[in-house]
Amino acid sequence: MLHPVILSRGQRCITVYGASVCKNALKQYSNYYKIVSTTGNTKPNQSLILGSLIGKNLQIGCTSIRISVHPRTFYPWSFLSVHSSKRLFTTSRNCASRTCWKCGSDTDPEKELFFCKCGVVQTIAPSITYFRLLDEEVTFDLDTKTLGVVFRKTQKLLHPDMFSSKSKEEQQFAEEQSSLLNKAYQTLLKPLSRAIYMLRLHNVTIDEKDTISDPDFLMDIMTFNEQIDEASCASEFNSIEETIGVAIEMCIKEISQAFKSCNIEDAKSSTIKLRYFTTIQERILNIRRRELG
Known part of the structure; x- marks a missing residue:
């Protein structure tokens, strides 16, 4: 079984075999990334892994990378050269170009994301991320006020x-763009959905079966739910809400740090914890709404 190879230069890193790219991993072209870790093991194993990748083009979302050995090194596990043709996790907007359905010209993926220079609304750009739609860098630490302004x-x-007098094609494409933009905004607005989406960008999913194996954590969650069941006045809810709020803030900090350090496993674990606490918070809010009628 081949394991992921983690390549790094400064704070930037990339999991090559696992096909996940961390933030700013491909920020510069033709940089050399030293192997800082692998899942299991020794240099011979690293050589085996790299031997299966050298000379290969890997497609990761909008990103295409080619793996090759640095020509001035003697060992295949020593350094690699990562050549990027299109980048996913950078401030650059190099997503695949489209041809305008109306005038037939190639649209600039950066300047003509929604409209062609001929003035006609375009189809949704292929492989577009929610971050790109809202003109944001791929980061967990978003400024939601700025996000709202752009949205x-x-x-x-x-x-x-704006399209009531336009052709049916334009009305349809505008509706599709608007719908996707709204979905992107709602996803990135809240920390939980934002974290889940960022994990998806790293080919990591979270479903209902994913849980935390820590018995103490699960006991705390059970205790919170029992306290809610037994609460008889608003002041008791206030105390639980305050505790849950602190726990949520802690999870958000953990997720932020995990993504910054490219630790996707920790990001997933903290996101699952955040989902537990958010569910409890939403349960209290629903009870309050029912009480208000």
């Missing part, structure tokens, strides 16, 4: 009222 400004341009 409302862009959504205004794609509003159905």
